[in-house]
Amino acid sequence: GAGVSQSPRYKVAKRGQDVALRCDPISGHVSLFWYQQALGQGPEFLTYFQNEAQLDKSGLPSDRFFAERPEGSVSTLKIQRTQQEDSAVYLCASTPVEGANTEAFFGQGTRLTVV
Amino acid sequence: QQQVKQSPQSLIVQKGGISIINCAYENTAFDYFPWYQQFPGKGPALLIAIRPDVSEKKEGRFTISFNKSAKQFSLHIMDSQPGDSATYFCAARGAGGTSYGKLTFGQGTILTVHP
Numbered sequence: 001g002a003g004v005s006q007s008p009r010y011k012v013a014k015r016g017q018d019v020a021l022r023c024d025p026i027s028g029h030v031s032l033f034w035y036q037q038a039l040g041q042g043p044e045f046l047t048y049f050q051n052e053a054q055l056d057k058s059g060l061p062s063d064r065f066f067a068e069r070p071e072g073s074v075s076t077l078k079i080q081r082t083q084q085e086d087s088a089v090y091l092c093a094s095t096p097v098e099g100a101n102t103e104a105f106f107g108q109g110t111r112l113t114v115v
Numbered sequence: 116q117q118q119v120k121q122s123p124q125s126l127i128v129q130k131g132g133i134s135i136i137n138c139a140y141e142n143t144a145f146d147y148f149p150w151y152q153q154f155p156g157k158g159p160a161l162l163i164a165i166r167p168d169v170s171e172k173k174e175g176r177f178t179i180s181f182n183k184s185a186k187q188f189s190l191h192i193m194d195s196q197p198g199d200s201a202t203y204f205c206a207a208r209g210a211g212g213t214s215y216g217k218l219t220f221g222q223g224t225i226l227t228v229h230p
Binding site for chain 2: 004031033035040041042043044045048050055056091093095103104106107108109
């Protein structure tokens with residue numbers, strides 16, 4: 001596809017359930033970011049990949065959050081033992097190169113609701 | 116810690132009016148200041164961006180004014196239209212080092228343009 005694709009669009013999880021959120025970046029994009037957007041707030045940085053290497057995971061809120069990008073393209077954000085405070089929209093963004101003056105392209109996000 | 120502060124939280128203008136949204140940042144290591152537009156259920160989309168060596172950038176009805184000494188920047192939407200009704204986020208991108216180009220967002224401004 002032409003843009004960043006995220007799936008599922010919506011996910012309802014029972015508290016304590018594990019979830020996996022998928023991001024397909026634009027083909028050939030080197031950099032991939034995950035952001036968390038709480039209701040009524042701006043996106044907040046979670047983690048960054050350059051190709052398959054996770055270079056920054058300083059924004060992950062707890063060790064229940066785990067992200068991977070094993071082949072340098074598709075990325076998965078996994079949340080274990082979900083809690084109500086994990087309810088948010090999870091956004092994925094990609095850029096063609098690392099650190100350059102290039103636009104970050106965002107996907108539509110996955111809205112996670114933990115009940 | 117909130118490194119980018121945005122105001123107002125919400126803004127109502129009449130069609131044809133000027134919409135002004137303001138942001139202030141704290142970290143001088145930012146090198147790129149984009150504005151994103153987000154419609155409900157969609158990911159943020161780049162609207163216009165500026166680098167700190169420029170004081171103003173205009174694209175169509177959208178203008179960014181940048182004051183480096185005051186660490187402030189603003190978005191002006193001229194001749195506002197109902198189709199401009201959306202949430203607007205200012206952002207700042209980290210420069211070099213371990214910033215990796217990650218974005219720090221403001222809290223967002225909900226703009227409503229009445230016909």
